[in-house]
Amino acid sequence: MRLYDYPVAPNCRRVRIFLAEKGISVPSQTIDLPRQEQLTPAYRSINPRCTVPALQLDDGTLITEVLAIWRYFEEAEPEPPLLGRDAQDKALVTMWERRMELDGFLPGMEAVRNFLRGLRSRALAGPRDYAQIPALVERGKLQLADFFFDLDEHLSRSPYVAGAEFTAADITGFVTLDFVAGRLKLPIPDDHIHLRRWSEDVASRPSFHV
């Protein structure tokens, strides 16, 4: 088994934190994104989508996409559960993880990718070039401000994003705050005290320092 990744990339962080929470160690190989190693023929022959993270199983099967890699390890090593316990709980974790992604992570990534000069023709991850759309930087920042506001309000009633326990929804939420909004220099507003409490709590977990 081998994990192809670039450790500081936000989607790779989501997988590394998940694995650390489960206490799973996987041999990994760094794909140097700043040097566009993901677009080389060598990596294309492994993953034609040219993305990281990507997990290669021992029989050669390649699993891409964060949610799919999470699902693999959650089913193979259920404890501790990070995607929910029973039907209702699994649905609620899926819902909250999804909201972290749709409301925060994806608009934030869009703002970053449409902003960085080095990604002028690489506004979308994947094998093909797409031009940047500057309006998405501004919209992404607006969405992140709404995301902060909504999440602060939600966390006034809930210890973690999906309820009483730490789950994958906290991983996506925190990576959005730290690695995505951080790059855009969007700190948590001072008056978002619940978001600050949760953020400090989550940041103190050993899994967030791998």
Add this chain to the structure above:
Amino acid sequence: MRLYDYPVAPNCRRVRIFLAEKGISVPSQTIDLPRQEQLTPAYRSINPRCTVPALQLDDGTLITEVLAIWRYFEEAEPEPPLLGRDAQDKALVTMWERRMELDGFLPGMEAVRNFLRGLRSRALAGPRDYAQIPALVERGKLQLADFFFDLDEHLSRSPYVAGAEFTAADITGFVTLDFVAGRLKLPIPDDHIHLRRWSEDVASRPSFHV
């Protein structure tokens, strides 16, 4: 239990087809999207996110987001499985469903929402107004053309999107073709023979006519 939906909306289609494949019947209430019923105080008090589909359980718990509603029914009624059987298979279904969404469904929905005159200030679903970004219409159409091309190539080697069996990945793929690309008047190109074969096969399932 009650499902709030607007039957022809693409995300509601994804849930209805999934339920029909499992043979599950759920009482439903139509939320009239063209009349913006999702933004009324009455519906906001049920779902502050102002989206459909939304599933209310008997204890009052509200589950929004297609993937979360799917997860609930997959766990509560596992047969026939639509999200995979064992760990590897579940990961692969998650991966393929995700690709259908990221490469096809979401860019297609973006093109539609940034195009329709009636949605001028409603470019994003949810409680807040966001202005349209016309460049997303053009980009979405480009992405859909790439999506058709890639999916045709993939289906030359696979009966269904995630392998030998029909899964949720086929639902998202087909809804993208039929309800999203259809609205943009983007038919399947004649030379995409594998995509046509799969599309005709899937369209003939009774679940796609509910």
